[in-house]
Amino acid sequence: MNFDFSDDQKQLRDQARKFLAEKCSPKAVRVVLDGKAPYDKELWKGLAGMGFLGVAIPEEFGGAGAGHLELCVIAEEMGRANAPVPFSSTVYLAAEALLIAGSDAQKKKWLPAIASGEAIGTLALFEGKGNPSPKTIKLTATNGVLNGVKKPVADGAIADFAVVAARTGSSGRESDVSLFLVDLKAGGVEVKSLTNLDPTRGQAEITFKDCKAEPLGAAGEGWSILTQVLDRAAVLCAFEQVGGSDRALEMGRDYALDRIAFGRQIGSFQAVKHMLADMYVSATLARSNSYYGAWALSTNAAELPEAAAAARISATQAFQHCAKNNIQVHGGMGFTWEFDCHMYYRRANAMALGLGSLSYWEDRLIDRMRKKNAA
């Protein structure tokens, strides 16, 4: 058994960490946080240059042709650095949807552009409140023409193209949903930026008005493709969340060692030590669950749906827990704009909702465990 990343993958991690430490300092993240740029363009170019955007994209489509384990390694570092770039929308959602369901022509058009940093992609799934469900999809597609509103769409304001979930039937079944690929720079698309919890990753409302779109995957297969995409993205996001958890824990630990109160380091008080120990426990459980998800993802195992749900739950809880208690360890300073704690708090709570909320994934985990037990 080998339930660890290989030495090469660890070297890749070190390389990514070094790169991000240099190019994605908290100061750089704050440029986006403060609204001075929609995302960090220089960093995006640099990530392309390093080959990170196309790590899991095959060479024939302009990627590096490594695999999902390598992408997990990069994802963890992106989360640790709180990178203000559309990585998850473009790489975990758009690129994965193309890899699963794209035609050769669609892959040739978009995947090399993703790998080179020339195209930003996203998934337009949600329509207001609620979790992913075929029932919530009201946007219609008639003869390849889309009408409707998607909201919120992660990175929608900076995206070049979107994978759009649309209603193509009215049977009340999953087969009512089909996916479409839309060039957002073409006509019939109106994009409005929305303010959100985590300004380092934008959210938008996209209105499609008689917008021409090409199908992605077979008609009526939309929901089944989306399910696969969400499972994959759940694992990849879990690695970002694990990276964020570790960084928040480290920040809390470092502050507890530096800060003196009552004549001692605050990290010598058990109330503080135990809070940090519990953060470590959450982060460790999340890491282990994510490793299992990574294995399932990289081998396309039948266990992926269950593994992805467990990783998602565990990582969501860990990141929220670590980000929240990092502020608590910092005391009043943790509640200032100046300290970086709130950036992780924002990211943790925004990420908890992005692919469907915690309760949604809890539901999925139980469904999948029952299915397994019944089998």
Added chain:
Amino acid sequence: MPTNSVENERWWARFALPTLRTEQGLRSAMNFDDTPQEAAFRETARKWVEAHAPKELEAELSKSSLGRIRLAQHDIVDVGKAWQKKKAEGGWACLHWPREYGGRGATPIERVIWQQEEGVYGKLTQPFQIGEGMCGPTVMAFGTEDAKRRYLPKLASGEEIWCQLFSEPSAGSDVAGLRTRAEKKGDNWVVNGQKIWTSGAHYSDYGLLIARTDPNVPKHKGLTMFFLDMKSPGVEVRPIKQANGMQEFNEVYFTDVVIPDTQRLGAVGEGWSVSLTTLMNERMSIGSRLATGVPEMFEFCSNLMLEDGLAIDDPAVRSKLASWAAKSNGLKYTSYRTISALSKGERPGPENSIGKLVSGMMLQDIATYAMDLQGAAGVLTGSDEETVQGQFQQMLLSSPSMRIAGGTDEILRNIIAERVLGLPGDIRVDKDVPYNKIPTKGR
């Protein structure tokens, strides 16, 4: 390739891609497969278990959970001894120990594979776990060659059972504050005092004992480790009736018990550092699956009919169950990471220390919630149908011990904070005070 790929090519070309694509790279990817040697070892182990295990006990052993094994027809010590003896004859007892001391000289990963193949029959080794995990390794590290050859093979084969005599009524988490005295008289030591929470003392042949040999120096410096014959005159074992109504632990009283100096382990005054070896070995003994209560709870919720339908279809139930399942999976995969490190010849990291902390609390929470779902009938502890024979009630009553024995939740959090996260140790006001000057009452 991308147009701006100067750095890209430089970087991937240099080391990553070529090796990732080689056969070696592919083989080093995550997998749950045995190496050929591991597979051969597993096959040997499986065949041996198949041929020798007491199959008549399989069903009963599968059912007993939460580490408490009660067999209807047999005494666990008797059947345990029989199984352990067979294992020793076949070369499967304490298999990571050297051959000359009754082991097989197996690697840590082979030991894990053995535990997996031994399966439910591993529960029969319960009476020997303290000996194998703690006492044996301490004798191996500090005993004379004669002592090792005399005691270890019999410990390994289950012929002689060992217990551990560390905790005292006034020295639990603060075990270095222990009071039991050992005084040198010629070539012997004379021991007086009391130990507590000693599992298996009533059926043990030998005990590993830590005692105070010098009360005039700070508490950690005046301790010495010994082993003794539990049948020695002056040793009295009294069972403790626990809060859950069971009797698994004992008090052990020492009145002028004589221990020859040849049964001292380590130098006089070095008992604390010897005990750390013992405890470190306890942490190294991985692979023992901790009960979390999740499988029992999942089954319970899958069958429980509430007013509006099955419990497992209730959103509130699903949410809690999913969180527990994710935690329980997290523990399982954390142990896989440990096994993986072992397989590569690495020492397991401290991440394994979270197991008891997480599972102890989870057991208690799950028991409470299961009873909540049972409503008024949840109060019953008999073999009632409504409570599935009271299994969660038993869990509720037993779970407090999981959060205390072998290091309380609070001590475990201290260990994680100090040894993993590098936070400062607690301020110890008694650290440099001679033991006999330390206050013993709060008020």
